[in-house]
């Protein structure tokens with residue numbers, strides 16, 4: 001099928017590459033000319049293991065191309081995905097200006113070149129947005145509007161796009177469902193065929209629930225630290241219950257990224273507009289907001305003050321295998337440490353430059369061991385492989401004092417203790 005993907009960020013690019021790998025002819029359209037230039041040279045603007053190689057393959061085989069004008073370059077497309085950003089606006093609601101700008105371009109395209117088309121909203125949008133888009137395009141009887149939320153995770157976005165947990169399609173016409181069936185015929189996953197509004201709500205509810213699991217465990221980790229129990233063992237014991245399941249029970253410094261923070265606040269704002277209180281979700285955000293300061297306070301107590309202490313921070317992106325630092329927990333952690341008077345060095349394999357623009361006071365090192373040299377304590381913020389799998393003898397040798405704060409409960413507790421380190425995890429010691 002002929003497909004256009006509007007917006008080639010994380011979601012748009014992986015959608016485009018995965019559809020091209022499945023043999024569709026795809027064009028990625030982006031208003032960012034620089035991004036388009038890079039993409040045409042087969043350079044991925046985002047870091048993710050394996051993504052650039054896949055991009056190269058589909059561009060070279062001619063199934064994926066890029067452009068900046070929908071009207072001039074994507075007129076052939078019968079399915080047009082909207083994958084533009086829907087960031088948090090000042091009042092917490094989802095900012096839909098990019099989405100409606102894209103819809104306006106689609107309207108103009110349809111006016112100049114009327115054809116049977118499906119407009120598929122993949123961006124995360126508040127309930128009712130798909131119906132608003134349908135209203136805006138109502139004059140074109142041959143255009144279907146579909147809601148098809150995306151559930152991929154950064155760092156493994158292409159793998160998730162090729163092996164989705166489920167395919168959720170919201171539409172109001174059999175022809176629209178049939179088109180999506182044809183488009184995704186090579187994917188094997190459970191389907192949910194429903195209304196646009198239900199599809200939109202499934203996306204927000206899923207992210208809110210995952211965030212809730214994390215904050216629940218983080219709040220419990222504070223109690224676990226007070227009681228001297230081990231939150232990791234507790235999570236394992238809980239996760240073996242098939243009604244609970246093992247995933248998203250990892251306590252740590254909280255969730256970051258471009259989605260949980262903005263989607264939870266957007267859902268709260270929607271609820272507020274409806275006069276409905278979502279108290280649990282309010283608390284989820286509050287626990288996430290306070291988790292870094294709770295942990296830095298613990299460090300302060302353990303180190304008997306942070307003034308003048310050399311702290312080596314390992315990992316800065318919001319999670320491993322991505323260069324994304326949006327809402328990364330490293331940011332409040334660095335702020336708290338600097339505010340407390342610590343001397344901070346930091347390392348991240350791909351995100352140091354972006355963080356350095358925000359925190360120039362921090363000394364950024366080229367590798368983990370350089371960061372750890374002369375440190376009074378190390379703090380793991382993001383569990384990159386090269387921040388977790390360390391030569392412990394060497395770590396002990398270079399540090400001024402063998403003290404480890406494991407903000408992601410990812411270091412091998414028994415091994416580091418055997419090497420003589422003082423260890424403090426999140427909700428475990």
Ligand SMILES: NC(=O)C1=CN([C@@H]2O[C@H](COP(=O)(O)OP(=O)(O)OC[C@H]3O[C@@H](n4cnc5c(N)ncnc54)[C@H](O)[C@@H]3O)[C@@H](O)[C@H]2O)C=CC1
Nearest residue numbers: 007008009010011030031032084085086098102123124150
């Ligand atoms: N990042 C993620 O892991 C996931 C994101 N989502 C949702 O998908 C949507 C997109 O997210 P990201 O890919 O992270 O966003 P992003 O901000 O990385 O990329 C959006 C892209 O759209 C482009 N753009 C904006 N207006 C345009 C227009 N009128 N025409 C063409 N291009 C335009 C921008 O230049 C940018 O390259 C959001 O609603 C997000 O909530 C959903 C699931 C996962």
Ligand SMILES: O=C(O)[C@H]1O[C@H](OP(=O)(O)OP(=O)(O)OC[C@H]2O[C@@H](n3ccc(=O)[nH]c3=O)[C@H](O)[C@@H]2O)[C@H](O)[C@@H](O)[C@@H]1O
Nearest residue numbers: 150151152153154248249250252254255256257259318319
């Ligand atoms: O809507 C979105 O954009 C996406 O948001 C998340 O994906 P992502 O933000 O890429 O990353 P996750 O792997 O979910 O991690 C989010 C944050 O939670 C933290 N986390 C995750 C799991 C856990 O057990 N504990 C925990 O603290 C991670 O460190 C990270 O900071 C969801 O997992 C995706 O399904 C969804 O499509």
